[in-house]
Amino acid sequence: MAEQTYQDAPLHEHRSLWMDVWLAFRNHTGALVGVAVFAFIVLAVLLGPFLHGIDPQYLDIQARNAPVSWSHPLGTDNLGRDMLAQMLAGGRISLAVGFTAMLLSLVLGTGVGVLAGYFKRLDGLLMRSTDLFLALPLLPLLLVIIMLFRDTLRAALGPETGIFLLIVFVIGITSWMQTARIVRGEVLAIKEREFVTAARSIGTRERRIVARHVLPNVMSPIMVSATLGIANAIITESALSFLGLGFPPDFPTWGRLLFDGANFISITPARVIWPGLAISLTVLSVNYIGDGLRDALDPRLRGT
């Protein structure tokens, strides 16, 4: 079994394992394109504001609903805000929120799923709390969380960081259940497979079995959850802002730009095309990177 080899491998061979993975990953065209596109998006939102110096919140009253021009490469919105500047500023927040919230929900979901699937004693309790979370109506839950914590966080960390943490927490805490259910289902099947029984029979400790044998085999649904989770987090953030539960209203994010632009679709289509494209491209590139990683990590495929 390939898994056994990792376990007993000395440290320097570990490096060559990652070398193997990298070599396999490098041959995956989709993944490389994904990395390139993703890197481009990240660089653009990080460095773009230095090249395109317009303040995303500045209202150019004379140029409302302006078409594409040199001064406004993507046009402006109905209050005269530069779309490119908003896209760049919004991207920073959306990517940050998307990734952190996705990671939080993934860690929670995978953790609960693996524990519930593997340890029968925990299954009932954990899965019933999953049911509880699935059943709670989201909107009142958000209203309560915001009511209880917004002012405290705003006072302690300032309006932006405070609300960022709050949003990430809210999205993470309300979106892990699906991952947990899926992972648990897979774990239930995997723990009865031969290699797990074998590992158990030679006295491997439970923690090691979970980490070395179970977890790597549920990677693909986790990867899919991760890609879908980013899209979900970006869109949920926009819904939160719209309800007045998120960032201040003049704070652009991709989801919010898309939401605000929707009614202007036939006047300034750029307002929906660009944010929509940015979200889709991010999700697509992450998806391809995930595909590449999955293939590269699968020892049965790596050799071929």
Next chain:
Amino acid sequence: MIRYITRRLLFAVPTLIAISFAIFALLDLAPSDPTGQLPLTIPPETRAQIRESLGLDEAFPIRYAKWMEQFFVNEPLNLIERAFDVEIGDSDSRTRVISYATRSPVVDIIAERMPQTLWVVGLSYVVGILIALPIGIVSAYRQYSWFDQVGTFVSMVGFSVPTFFTGLVAIILFSVMLEWLPSIYDTTHRVTDLASFWVQIKQIIMPVMVLAFYNAAQLSRFMRSSVLDNLNLDYVRTARAKGMRERAVLLVHVLRNSMIPVVTMIALGIPTIFGGAIITEQIFRVNGLGQLLIVAIQGADIPMVQTLTFLFAVLIVGFNLIADVLYGILDPRIRYD
């Protein structure tokens, strides 16, 4: 298996009671108010009186106990009475769960909303599954073929573009520009003959497709990854080596073994059908359960939200149990006892 199911069902009772309590407490804590949407010309004293007439000034445990009695005792009795046309006890003095907004029994409104929700959301779910499964299987089987690439692209775009946007684009295209389809769903429309059936098809096609597109996107990704995982396993190689036909290998062995995450997804999804599709229902004015829930939440209509979400919780618990049972059937190695 039977023992497992019985145990789970018994365990469901305290779970559901805990869930109902958690929902009630949450709604009670939430800052919205049933008089929040009235015009500002209505003075605060009147608002206080309205709140009082709704029973909101009573203590939390009393209101919770009242709801419990109304929902678990009075409403079922009422249903039985109506179904068998009998009278049990003093049915006139039994209070029902009354909505704050409409001042009418919550259960009746839910029953009124059920048809359109099942038509639109239910159908979209079926269509979504019918699209997603073949796409997922074929794109896994022919990984990195053009079919897979297009499928991946479309489903990723489908998932990352929210329904408020696809719905709007569909309306502008098919209702405004082409004038083919109505943008507003008529809930009073009754299917009596072929012509009225055609009208019904025309009015559900947009909401159903918009929702199906979104659901299919998600489901097909899980299907694809799961089939991919299985295609490389030893048993597939063995089956092929034994000279099994490719179709049989794929559809019998691989498919069955790849269904676990997909079954989870579908089982999680079916309760959401009854939760309605809030955004899509709003856009096309389907006014089903999703719209009912969101209007009730916005208007702090606690009895309505409580009843809807509780029914929803019952479905979640039920379908998760069904999923667990299906796991055992799909993979006999999974043991619960």
Next chain:
Amino acid sequence: MTSMHRPRKTLAMPYNRVVTITLTAAMVAGCGPDEIVEEFVVPEPVENRHVNILYWQAVSTMNPYLSGGTKEIEAASLVLEPLANYDDSGAMVPVLAAEIPTRENGGVADDMLSITWRLKQDVVWADGTPFTARDVVFTGEYCLHEEVGCSADASFTDVDGFEALDDHTVRVTFSVAKPVPYGPFVGAVTPIIQAEQFKDCTGLRAPECTTENFGPIGTGPFKVDEFRANDVISFSANERYREPGKPWMKTVTLKGGGDAASSARAVLETGEYDYAWNLQVEPEILEQMLAAGKGEIVMGFGTNVERLVINQTNADSSLGPERRSLLLDGTNPHPFLSDPQVRRALSLAIDRQLLVEAGYGRTGRVTCNIVPAPPVYASTANEGCREPDPEEAKRLLDEAGWVPGADGVRAKDGVRLSILYQTSTNSVRQGTQALIKQMWQQIGVETELRNIDGGVFFGGDPASPDTYQKFYADVEMYTSNFQGTDPEFYMAAWVCEEAPGPDNQWLGTNMSRGCSAEFDALVEELAVTPYGEQRFATAKRMNDIVVQNHFLIPLIWRASTSARAKSLKGVRMNPWDSELWNIEDWHR
């Protein structure tokens, strides 16, 4: 019964003749046929006599006393009628009453303690039974019953009792002198319900009468065929309606749900609906939809004013709940908004015309008054606000010692002019917020924006920190108006002692917590000043005090705005009463 029908038949004949005569006369005069149709009902054989109405907030009940929402009141106005209502010019017109009682015709007592309504003869309910004074008395008592939680309560303020003098005369007595006694039974808020139908639905039983509340029997032009709560209502013409030949429409569908922009689209672009209510959408979207040529905008300017409320108390979050945003007899002033120079500067910096152009277009106008209408009550003393003057604003701030710091934000003694500005969630409002933020930035004032879900903001839950009464912010913005055409109660809400706080369960109505002894005295004076020049002058003076102190900064006078299909004629927007007030005259 037959005797009741006969006069109507004889009436119908000359009516038709008048139409024909006028038609010929009009053609000779060279008028277009369209204008004739505007004036008179000319039925043609093959016509669409069904009208589709769209309300983006769905109607939850047909009993306006159980839900005071605008949508419920307006839907009910198709079926239920008051004694008198307001027409589109704001004038009172009799509906079920034979005439409007005044002091001249003896309807209003000289001591202003009672009003006597004479009812129209021969009015029948849709079920054929006669409408009498008993129904009016019943309606009043229904609403005043303590356990109902009647939402039209405010219309019955200070009412002592109702008395049916005979079958067609009702007297309403008041406990204090009422210079304007037109609260009860005037306007769509307080229509008459049938005593016979609701007799077992009083008090605690009121909400349980689902059949009655969803299908009230009325005297109005339509009756309810099917009611689906929060979804759709089907109406058909009331064949016993008292005006012959009306309503022109045979059936009405009133559908609810969705949002304002898509309602506008359904009338203006797809043409699926004939009328869409309350379209608060950005002007360019509306203009672009109008370009499709299928419909038109109808609007009327009532008393809706979008305003800024300036907090006069300290809203700092570091203060505990026992101090934050509380008046405490003036011992808790706002660190900088209590400075009149700062408030004046904030108002001067705002370019209201720009706010109108960006967010409202032709559905809004600049206003410098908090009471912009009716004309007799509109002050002319504040017109200076129409021209923004940021230079003057800066000068005022300099003069008061607020000087720009290193970050461009003005400060004095360590206090920075940094404002938390909240409003409810609504894309037009968020646009206005962003514009005002930039205008204030130019005079060295920093602004943080916050938007709160409307259900929470206007909800008034005392436990929530985000309600407009709590006002845990420095500035807030919303629209308010008053019922009918007299601002007495509206303005009485801003007296000093009405400042919200725990002692009044946060139910106070003086949101700015601004206090003026002169204003408080004028409120008492207005309450006993009879309708006339003196009353107008007092009300204007009160408006000026509030506006010139900048406790409230009026921004935009907003029209009630709806859309109608081009084929639908006879729609007259009425900002003073139900928009659907003249639906019996709608035709094609």
